[in-house]
Amino acid sequence: MSHFTKVQTKITDLDCLKQALEDLQYSCREGEVRVRGWRGQWSEADLVADLGGPYNIGFRKSPQGNYEVVADWWGVEMRAGISQVKFVNDLNQRYAYHKVLSEVRKRGFSVAEDETLEDHSIRLVVRKWS
Amino acid sequence: MVLKREMEIEIGRDGKVSIKVNGVQGAECLEFSQFLEEALGETLAQERTSEYYQVPASTEAAVQQARQ
Numbered sequence: 001m002s003h004f005t006k007v008q009t010k011i012t013d014l015d016c017l018k019q020a021l022e023d024l025q026y027s028c029r030e031g032e033v034r035v036r037g038w039r040g041q042w043s044e045a046d047l048v049a050d051l052g053g054p055y056n057i058g059f060r061k062s063p064q065g066n067y068e069v070v071a072d073w074w075g076v077e078m079r080a081g082i083s084q085v086k087f088v089n090d091l092n093q094r095y096a097y098h099k100v101l102s103e104v105r106k107r108g109f110s111v112a113e114d115e116t117l118e119d120h121s122i123r124l125v126v127r128k129w130s
Numbered sequence: 131m132v133l134k135r136e137m138e139i140e141i142g143r144d145g146k147v148s149i150k151v152n153g154v155q156g157a158e159c160l161e162f163s164q165f166l167e168e169a170l171g172e173t174l175a176q177e178r179t180s181e182y183y184q185v186p187a188s189t190e191a192a193v194q195q196a197r198q
Contacts, residue, residue, distance in 0.1 A: 003150075004150050005173055005177075006146060006174045007148075007171055007172065007173050008174050009146065009171045010170070088145075089145060093144070093145045099170055100141070103170075104166065123139070123140050125139070126137050126139065127136050129135070
């Protein structure tokens with residue numbers, strides 16, 4: 001091994017974000033969608049995950065290019081039983097999985113190993129001959 | 131000569147990603163995984179292991195030639 005890097009995932013790729021939400025079994029709507037945000041104030045979002053009730057979780061592209069999560073977390077936690085920490089962690093993990101696969105395939109790597117470990121982390125080995 | 135180059139990637143439960151590069155020596159190794167680090171987000175930490183400090187064979191030969 002030559003070096004080791006640790007990266008904090010930032011959500012910037014809409015396709016991978018949609019795939020991650022699909023993995024987590026949320027249905028999404030795109031386009032000019034509205035999200036019920038903090039203190040019940042509705043605001044615009046680029047993508048919204050419906051929770052089958054009055055609450056939803058939205059995603060809005062920031063000027064820096066990453067998607068921010070917008071939600072009335074109090075309501076989402078109380079009414080839909082989804083905790084913010086768990087939602088964000090699960091989403092980041094599924095997003096990172098799809099983003100890694102999409103980027104390495106573009107660069108001609110093949111996936112040699114893909115497994116979920118006991119601690120629920122995902123291990124991938126990607127390979128390229130040159 | 132065909133070389134096998136590998137990345138070992140671990141995605142934590144919180145979405146933080148660790149990347150280890152195998153089979154690439156020297157400074158080239160940092161470039162090898164750079165595209166992925168940039169695509170994913172922000173690099174939190176980077177550690178260089180012993181193989182990083184090995185000079186690739188071709189560079190070593192070039193250095194010896196230059197000395198002669």
